[in-house]
Amino acid sequence: xxxxxxxxxxxxxxxxTVGPVLLGRLFTYFGSLAAAWQAEPEALTQVQGLGRQLVxxxxxxxSQLNPEQIYTEHLRxxxxxxxxxxxxxxxxxxxxxxxxxxxxxxxxxxxxxxxxNRPIVGIVGTRHPSEYGQRWTRRISxxxxxxxxxxxxxxAAGIDTHAHLGCLDADGRTIAVFGTxxxxxxxxxNRHLSEKIIQKGLFLSEHPVGTLTRREHFAQRNRIIxxxxxxxxxxxxxxxxxxxxxxKVANEYSRDVFALPGRIDDPNSQGCLRLLKNGAETIINxxxxxxxxxxxxxxxxxPSPTAATPTTPTTVVPPRASVPDLDPPLQQVWxxxxxxxxxxxxxxxxxxxxxASVSSALLQLELxxxxxxxxxxxxxxx
Numbered sequence: 001x002x003x004x005x006x007x008x009x010x011x012x013x014x015x016x017t018v019g020p021v022l023l024g025r026l027f028t029y030f031g032s033l034a035a036a037w038q039a040e041p042e043a044l045t046q047v048q049g050l051g052r053q054l055v056x057x058x059x060x061x062x063s064q065l066n067p068e069q070i071y072t073e074h075l076r077x078x079x080x081x082x083x084x085x086x087x088x089x090x091x092x093x094x095x096x097x098x099x100x101x102x103x104x105x106x107x108x109x110x111x112x113x114x115x116x117n118r119p120i121v122g123i124v125g126t127r128h129p130s131e132y133g134q135r136w137t138r139r140i141s142x143x144x145x146x147x148x149x150x151x152x153x154x155x156a157a158g159i160d161t162h163a164h165l166g167c168l169d170a171d172g173r174t175i176a177v178f179g180t181x182x183x184x185x186x187x188x189x190n191r192h193l194s195e196k197i198i199q200k201g202l203f204l205s206e207h208p209v210g211t212l213t214r215r216e217h218f219a220q221r222n223r224i225i226x227x228x229x230x231x232x233x234x235x236x237x238x239x240x241x242x243x244x245x246x247x248k249v250a251n252e253y254s255r256d257v258f259a260l261p262g263r264i265d266d267p268n269s270q271g272c273l274r275l276l277k278n279g280a281e282t283i284i285n286x287x288x289x290x291x292x293x294x295x296x297x298x299x300x301x302x303p304s305p306t307a308a309t310p311t312t313p314t315t316v317v318p319p320r321a322s323v324p325d326l327d328p329p330l331q332q333v334w335x336x337x338x339x340x341x342x343x344x345x346x347x348x349x350x351x352x353x354x355x356a357s358v359s360s361a362l363l364q365l366e367l368x369x370x371x372x373x374x375x376x377x378x379x380x381x382x
Contacts, residue, residue: 125159145172
């Protein structure tokens with residue numbers, strides 16, 4: 001029986017010695033996890049990080065599993081999930097070094113959001129905010145939502161809760177990233193908030209139904225918040241705070257980090273002050289924040305398209321000799337780009353490849369200096 005690629009992402013997730021980073025390496029090396037599942041032990045040892053001892057454990061465990069049965073059973077309890085091989089897997093999240101192999105979702109989907117065409121800002125902070133932190137979190141979240149930003153946070157008590165609420169006050173869209181399975185609301189005091197979010201927003205988690213709640217899961221979910229976001233705002237945080245983990249990971253993912261300054265004698269502000277000392281952008285007021293996030297329209301904006309104006313960018317192709325020999329997928333994607341910025345979804349359309357393949361190719365083209373990424377998930381030739 002033919003099994004789709006995503007079934008093997010589920011099967012590989014049943015092998016506890018293989019985490020997100022190794023799965024990504026397997027996928028890259030073999031081209032698919034279906035091929036990796038069938039690979040001989042000697043071939044597996046060629047993957048970085050897979051020594052012979054670990055390969056022996058993998059092969060032993062693999063022999064005990066039936067991918068078809070695992071996938072069928074998994075779908076019964078977890079019908080809605082993405083894998084990095086799926087075109088709707090969030091574009092920005094797919095690009096981080098350790099994306100969740102399985103990402104469960106519930107709520108209202110927005111394809112422009114998953115493609116990276118809609119700006120997303122993460123807002124995080126302490127679970128025990130002051131009135132100052134609460135007030136500014138609600139205010140900034142509301143303003144960003146009014147300007148078309150999606151707000152992502154962890155639905156924890158404190159700053160996370162006020163970030164979601166501020167967005168909802170503006171009738172905006174918000175994403176809650178769980179550290180638990182989607183059928184377990186934590187903290188329970190946020191059940192009413194979860195009911196409001198799900199009406200217009202989205203729940204995400206990397207944990208299937210039945211996963212036990214563990215403390216480390218909440219720290220791990222911070223990388224998802226950072227990965228989904230184009231910028232992360234830390235509104236109030238003491239020296240030892242999970243929000244600082246999110247900020248650290250955001251820096252590693254080349255996301256912009258902003259921090260709200262506070263009093264130097266306030267323990268709740270020490271984490272933010274430390275971030276500012278280390279180079280985070282300062283949140284001085286809403287206007288400057290919006291300018292830095294690129295939300296304010298330019299005074300001399302491009303005129304709206306008319307009947308005489310093309311509605312899609314013109315692809316300008318330089319001489320083929322100026323480009324090194326590329327593998328077919330890379331060549332297709334490069335030819336779909338232009339000197340002028342072009343949106344990701346338009347590249348997907350012109351390259352006639354699935355979004356996952358285009359995303360991977362663009363990343364490789366960036367690394368070899370042929371393409372550069374611009375804000376708003378647009379690309380142009382370097």
